[in-house]
Amino acid sequence: KQEVTQxxxxxxxxxxxxxxxxxxxxDSAIYNLQWFRQDPxxxxxxxxxxxxxxxxxxxxxxxASLDKSSGRSxxxxxxxxxxxxxxxxxxxxxxxxxxxxxxxxxxxKLSVIP
Amino acid sequence: xxxxxxxxxxxxxxxxQDVALRCDPISGHVSLFWxxxxxGQGPExxxxxxNEAQLDKSGLPSDRFFAERPEGSVxxxxxxxxxxxxxxxxxxxxxxxxxxxxxxxxxxxLTVT
Numbered sequence: 410k411q412e413v414t415q416x417x418x419x420x421x422x423x424x425x426x427x428x429x430x431x432x433x434x435x436d437s438a439i440y441n442l443q444w445f446r447q448d449p450x451x452x453x454x455x456x457x458x459x460x461x462x463x464x465x466x467x468x469x470x471x472x473a474s475l476d477k478s479s480g481r482s483x484x485x486x487x488x489x490x491x492x493x494x495x496x497x498x499x500x501x502x503x504x505x506x507x508x509x510x511x512x513x514x515x516x517x518k519l520s521v522i523p
Numbered sequence: 524x525x526x527x528x529x530x531x532x533x534x535x536x537x538x539x540q541d542v543a544l545r546c547d548p549i550s551g552h553v554s555l556f557w558x559x560x561x562x563g564q565g566p567e568x569x570x571x572x573x574n575e576a577q578l579d580k581s582g583l584p585s586d587r588f589f590a591e592r593p594e595g596s597v598x599x600x601x602x603x604x605x606x607x608x609x610x611x612x613x614x615x616x617x618x619x620x621x622x623x624x625x626x627x628x629x630x631x632x633l634t635v636t
Contacts, residue, residue: 413565443624452527452614452627453566498565509554510579511625513565 411436411503415514422489423522430484430517432499437477439501440508444473444484447496447516456497457484489521525549527628529615535634536605544600544631548617555598556625557590558614566614572598584609605635 412435422428432442441460445453457466457473459482465474472485482499496518500511528547536542548555554573558566559582568582574595583590587606592598602609612632616625 445627450629450632452529452629453616453625455624455626458624500565509556509571510568510582511558511566513567515563515565 411439411501411512413499413501413512413514415497415499415517417517418515419518419520421520421522424489424491426489426521427485427487428489428519430486430497430519432482432484432514434480434482434501434512436501436504437480438504439477441502442473442475442482443500443511444471444482445498445500445513447498449495453498486519489519491521491523494519494521527615527617527626529613529628529631531631532629533632533634535636538607538635539604541601541603542605542633544602544613544633546598546600546615546628548596548598548615549626550596552617552619552626553595554618554620554623555592556616556618557598557600558616559584560612560614560630562611569600569613602633605633607635609633610635 416431443458444456459466459475470487496516498516500513502508503510557569560566570590571579572592587603589601612630614630616627
């Protein structure tokens with residue numbers, strides 16, 4: 410069964426810093442990996458989707474990388490802003506026939522201090 | 524266009540009551556998912572629909588949980604005889620096809636007292 414781990418569980422940084430969030434998964438036979446953002450009391454917003462054939466995806470100040478062989482992904486946030494404060498979750502689909510099912514990590518709670 | 528809409532936003536039920544949670548997916552989205560998110564945890568898969576067909580219900584915790592999508596659009600998650608362990612946020616998500624990026628609603632927070 411796929412397991413997803415996110416480190417650290419929480420992170421507090423001063424505004425303007427660059428930061429890296431980590432995600433690891435146990436089954437490397439994945440089709441893609443997705444990073445989400447969750448604000449308190451809200452649903453999840455998809456940030457980046459990396460296909461298994463890709464090594465990274467970029468959107469604005471966000472860059473996500475994927476290393477399938479080592480079972481790892483990182484989300485890099487450049488020049489952090491207070492508005493980036495949220496919980497960030499990564500998710501991978503199950504392998505095989507149930508690939509529509511996502512397995513999520515517990516998330517990293519990010520606080521950007523003005 | 525409108526995103527995924529869920530109602531109610533909050534629901535308080537007494538133990539043993541039945542509840543029904545509604546999800547309006549993005550128009551035209553074929554795939555619809557229900558996830559359960561306990562406090563401090565990531566969402567966990569409950570069930571998956573493709574149009575009106577429920578293709579996977581392996582994540583439903585017990586036979587007290589039932590989901591339907593009779594016309595391939597709106598979906599309802601029903602929980603019978605609620606228990607305290609059912610307290611969680613129930614998230615609905617839709618996508619244009621099974622492996623496309625998911626669009627989540629804001630969820631329904633269920634509290635069973």
